Amino acid sequence: MSDHKTMTLTLIVWRQKNASDPGKFETYTAKNITEHHSFLEMLDCVNEDLIHTGKDPIVFDHDCREGICGMCSQVINGAPHGGQDRTTVCQLHMRKFKDGDTIYIEPWRARAFPIIRDLIVDRSALDKIIQAGGYTSCHTGGVADGNAILIPKPVADEAMDAAECVGCGACVAGCPNGAAMLFTGAKISQLALLPQGQAEASARVRNMSDAMTECGFGNCTNHYECMAACPKGINVKFIARMNREFLKAQFA
Amino acid sequence: MQLLKSSIGRKILMAITGQAMVLFAVIHLLGNSSIFGWLPGGINAYAHHLHSLPAPVIIGFRLGLLVFVCVHVWFGIQLTIENRGGRPQQYAVKTLQKATFASENMIWTGGLLVAFILYHLLHFTFQVVSPETAALSHPDSLGNPNVLGMVVAAFQNMFVTLIYAGAMVVLFLHLSHGIQSFFQTLGWSNDRVQPFITKAGTLVALGLFLGYAAVPLTILLRILK
Ligand code: HEM
Ligand code: SF4
Ligand code: FES
Numbered sequence: 001m002s003d004h005k006t007m008t009l010t011l012i013v014w015r016q017k018n019a020s021d022p023g024k025f026e027t028y029t030a031k032n033i034t035e036h037h038s039f040l041e042m043l044d045c046v047n048e049d050l051i052h053t054g055k056d057p058i059v060f061d062h063d064c065r066e067g068i069c070g071m072c073s074q075v076i077n078g079a080p081h082g083g084q085d086r087t088t089v090c091q092l093h094m095r096k097f098k099d100g101d102t103i104y105i106e107p108w109r110a111r112a113f114p115i116i117r118d119l120i121v122d123r124s125a126l127d128k129i130i131q132a133g134g135y136t137s138c139h140t141g142g143v144a145d146g147n148a149i150l151i152p153k154p155v156a157d158e159a160m161d162a163a164e165c166v167g168c169g170a171c172v173a174g175c176p177n178g179a180a181m182l183f184t185g186a187k188i189s190q191l192a193l194l195p196q197g198q199a200e201a202s203a204r205v206r207n208m209s210d211a212m213t214e215c216g217f218g219n220c221t222n223h224y225e226c227m228a229a230c231p232k233g234i235n236v237k238f239i240a241r242m243n244r245e246f247l248k249a250q251f252a
Numbered sequence: 253m254q255l256l257k258s259s260i261g262r263k264i265l266m267a268i269t270g271q272a273m274v275l276f277a278v279i280h281l282l283g284n285s286s287i288f289g290w291l292p293g294g295i296n297a298y299a300h301h302l303h304s305l306p307a308p309v310i311i312g313f314r315l316g317l318l319v320f321v322c323v324h325v326w327f328g329i330q331l332t333i334e335n336r337g338g339r340p341q342q343y344a345v346k347t348l349q350k351a352t353f354a355s356e357n358m359i360w361t362g363g364l365l366v367a368f369i370l371y372h373l374l375h376f377t378f379q380v381v382s383p384e385t386a387a388l389s390h391p392d393s394l395g396n397p398n399v400l401g402m403v404v405a406a407f408q409n410m411f412v413t414l415i416y417a418g419a420m421v422v423l424f425l426h427l428s429h430g431i432q433s434f435f436q437t438l439g440w441s442n443d444r445v446q447p448f449i450t451k452a453g454t455l456v457a458l459g460l461f462l463g464y465a466a467v468p469l470t471i472l473l474r475i476l477k
Contacts, residue, residue: 218338244439
């Protein structure tokens with residue numbers, strides 16, 4: 001690592017003590033950053049400096065740091081997860097940036113996601129949507145035979161594409177209306193595509209769509225910003241499928 | 253009823269009323285094109301045909317359109333107000349990756365359309381803007397309302413032509429987003445057909461713009477007299 005050139009960056013970071021604090025931007029300098037640092041490692045370095053000088057480190061969410069858990073959540077220069085195609089913040093690397101860059105770092109901003117501290121927001125509204133119907137009710141007996149219910153491969157694949165959603169909330173953060181249609185559409189489609197989910201399909205879409213509104217999410221205006229923000233490449237076709245399911249459920 | 257209250261339900265009502273208005277706009281344009289002479293007697297004869305439809309048909313049609321516009325505008329305003337609150341604090345850096353000028357300004361293009369529709373109704377339906385050329389009180393030699401005379405007199409004025417052509421640019425913007433949005437909102441879309449629907453929707457919007465703008469522009473340029 002020593003033979004690599006290092007970068008110095010200016011970070012403009014949102015700092016907010018708690019939900020009731022108005023919050024403000026603070027400017028920091030990130031020094032000795034190499035292109036191999038991930039974005040979160042870069043923040044780790046900055047935090048180390050802050051701690052050494054007796055200041056409060058920047059608080060941010062993270063867990064797996066390998067792009068699968070959906071915990072990391074930062075809006076970088078206006079783009080959730082930094083705007084690199086199918087990439088979470090933890091998988092974003094500093095080679096995307098160059099020496100001397102100024103980087104704005106903000107939390108997910110949506111009415112339904114109150115800020116807990118700095119870059120951490122409360123995403124439990126997404127859990128409330130799941131609790132409203134994002135499951136199947138079934139008897140848990142012995143383990144079912146793997147191929148007892150035959151599902152055509154293309155259908156299974158489509159359901160798996162929807163199931164890729166990790167619930168990070170970038171779609172909400174990217175949506176100018178703070179809508180949760182991509183998340184909810186993915187969850188509804190994943191279950192509506194499979195025979196096990198079809199039994200409860202109408203109640204599910206009715207309840208989950210109501211839960212979106214109750215949690216304070218906005219309405220979709222088909223900007224498709226959610227799809228651009230999604231680190232898992234969830235397609236807006238799943239929103240169309242949810243709308244289709246919703247319309248069907250009105251007549252069910 | 254969930255259709256009237258929920259987020260998706262209200263979007264569906266907006267989409268259906270919007271698309272019904274698009275259908276009206278297409279039919280209205282076909283009717284207007286009689287001004288270019290493909291119908292014997294031209295647009296005056298066309299106006300006469302319309303006026304001789306049974307009164308309940310005319311009243312029913314107008315009431316239907318009024319209801320569509322009201323539902324569309326009501327939910328348009330309601331949903332937009334809710335959406336403005338969906339993200340109470342904006343980002344310091346605004347980065348849009350997919351949204352367009354048209355998709356961001358639906359409420360403003362829609363509002364301008366309401367203003368234009370009101371003016372247009374006063375102008376050519378109720379004919380109170382320029383009573384000296386009103387078609388209904390100035391029949392042509394066949395006894396049909398002289399719509400051609402009224403329209404030509406209006407569009408020889410540069411200012412009036414600009415209002416109409418400008419309104420059609422606004423309609424193009426509204427529909428270049430709105431038509432594909434209708435298919436997505438009703439769930440009649442997926443990743444295979446979406447690019448086609450988007451292109452076709454923009455083309456229909458462009459066709460409406462060119463068709464409607466042709467009348468005032470050809471009159472202003474003294475091609476149509
Ligand atoms: C007479 C002309 C109009 C036509 C033909 C028309 C057509 C449409 C269509 C097809 C849509 C798409 C529906 C969907 O979202 O799926 C739409 C959306 C919309 N319209 Fe209109 N509309 C008209 C007038 C208006 C007016 C007068 C307003 C407002 C005051 C308005 C406001 C909106 C809004 C806010 C949307 C939703 C935004 C979005 O989907 O991004 N429209 N319109
Ligand atoms: S749809 Fe994509 S952006 Fe939205 S929560 Fe799921 S993974 Fe995150
Ligand atoms: S920390 Fe798990 S996806 Fe980024």
